[in-house]
Amino acid sequence: MEVDTHQVQISNFGEPERLTLTEISLQTQAPVVRVAFAGVNPIDTKTRAGIGWAAKENADKLPWCPGYDVAGELLTADGKGSGQHVCGLIGFPFMGGAYAEHVSAPQDEWVALPDNVDLRQAAALPLAGLTASQALSRFGDLRDAEEVVVLGAAGGVGHLVVQLAKQQGAKVTAISRVQNHEWLLALGADCCVDYGQPGWQALVAEHASLVIDCVGGEVGLSLVKQLLCGTDVVTLPTVTADAIIEAGDAAGCHVTGMLIQPDPARLKQLVTLLADGVIKVAVAATFPLADANLAHRQVETGHTRGKVILDCRAPATPE
Ligand SMILES: NC(=O)c1ccc[n+]([C@@H]2O[C@H](COP(=O)([O-])OP(=O)(O)OC[C@H]3O[C@@H](n4cnc5c(N)ncnc54)[C@H](OP(=O)(O)O)[C@@H]3O)[C@@H](O)[C@H]2O)c1
Secondary structure (H helix, E strand, O other): OEEEEEEEEEOOOOOHHHOEEEEEEEEOOOOEEEEEEEEEOHHHHHHHOOOOHHHHHHOOOOOEOOOOEEEEEEEOOOOOEEEEEEEEEOOOOOOOOOOEOEEEOOHHHEEEOOOOOOHHHHHHOHHHHHHHHHHHHHHOOOOOOOEEEEEOOOOOOHHHHHHHHHHOOOEEEEEEOHHHHHHHHHHOOOEEEEOOOOOHHHHHHOOOOEEEEOOOHHHHHHHHOOOOOOOEEEEOOHHHHHHHHHHHHHHOOEEEEOOOOOOHHHHHHHHHHHHOOOOOOOEEEEEEHHHHHHHHHHHOOOOOOOEEEEEOOOOOOOO
16 A cells, blocks of 8 residues: 655654654555554653664664554555554554554554544553553562552553552552642552652662662662662663662662563553553643654653653644
């Protein structure tokens, strides 16, 4: 199939204003989806800025279209709407390509959406939901009634870790700003701790058996150094994982870094949990595709509650 469409690209790493809406011709044998919404993740903003493993991999392949999360309508072979809504984690880990009006990806990467699933939430689910699920179960080996501490609980991944850990029978302590506590308790957290409070690390260390660290850096380090010997930790930000693993070793903790792996079968289960109302995906802000730069600036505040998405149905306004 050949489709004239638009996607957001960068030709050089740098500031969010490097993101430019560009007209392209999509030529593919794979199924094509008319994108309704695309999810925005911190990996997109880091890669755009030239930071981390995906930037290193793509440095000599620019222009690059960011984004891995898509929800939209599958097209038929003759380019018409099929009526089937789908979502997917596409082009992971290097190719990306989700910030677009149309994307193509192999059939087995798409998960069918039940009618009652909101396309905005479906676009925000794949990368954050699979990360939360894999951090808890594959890398964290969550056991029944474990005491799980979530650092960065109000973020895109963190708010899903809180809900999935509760769904699996854990007792959950959520660490966030005070402004997010009421919201996190409503999502199911058993208690909340303010990271602005002096000595918060010692307070949570007493009870933690599994820590999911969605923040990393100096904050993650300050917590890991105070954990009790034997505590399990999964640290998500890859850029600071080595330093946190080293500090964990010194404290007698078992710290694991991770990289999310595409898993359409697990994504299908997460979609069912969403359809059944067992989990909710909070969408904090929606920006038109042409304003991807503003979406990146929002994510880069580091204080988004839930997820940011792009509305790819908005009228395209190429420069
Ligand atoms: N390795 C992997 O496979 C993988 C996969 C996905 C994501 N990640 C990484 O994991 C990290 C989290 O991703 P995300 O999508 O959840 O990011 P996000 O949505 O941008 O996270 C923002 C959240 O971080 C919280 N936060 C900021 N400073 C904090 C602090 N000092 N203490 C506690 N919470 C703090 C904020 O809560 P407050 O407003 O309460 O401060 C905000 O809600 C990113 O670095 C991302 O790149 C890694």
